[in-house]
Amino acid sequence: MKSISKYDDLIELGGKTLTKNSKLLENKVIGNVDEIYKKITIGGTKTSGGAIKMPDGSIIMKHSRKTTKGATDAISINKNGVYRKIEIIKK
Numbered sequence: 001m002k003s004i005s006k007y008d009d010l011i012e013l014g015g016k017t018l019t020k021n022s023k024l025l026e027n028k029v030i031g032n033v034d035e036i037y038k039k040i041t042i043g044g045t046k047t048s049g050g051a052i053k054m055p056d057g058s059i060i061m062k063h064s065r066k067t068t069k070g071a072t073d074a075i076s077i078n079k080n081g082v083y084r085k086i087e088i089i090k091k
Contacts, residue, residue, distance in 0.1 A: 004031070007040040007060055007077050014086040023076075023083045033073035033088040037062045040075075 004010050014025030029036070041060050044052035051061040058079040065072045073088045 004029070004036055005039060007054070007058065007079070010036065010040055010075060010086055011077060011079070011084055014084060017084070024085045024087070028087045028089045030089050030091060032091060033062060033064065033075065036088060037075055 004013065010029065011025075013027060013029050015027040016025065018024050018026050037060070041052040041054070044054045044060065047053050047059070051059050053059055056079075058077060060078075061076045063074040063076060063085075065074075073090070074085050075088060076083065076085045078084075
């Protein structure tokens with residue numbers, strides 16, 4: 001698997017959106033959501049809502065959800081007005 005060092009790497013690994021109107025990308029990425037988030041947000045500034053605003057204006061946010069079927073972690077990236085959400089599966 002390609003190494004993730006910036007958020008463009010994560011978008012690339014995520015692939016295409018599931019459907020035309022979906023923001024969720026087709027591929028799930030295996031890794032630790034906290035480690036990936038920390039790495040791809042270096043150089044960004046935390047917003048009042050908890051997201052990270054990057055120098056190029058992109059907004060990145062980590063999502064951790066617990067459901068009855070287990071935990072689903074994701075990272076959302078809004079780059080140039082295009083919103084994408086990538087699910088992260090724990091190693």
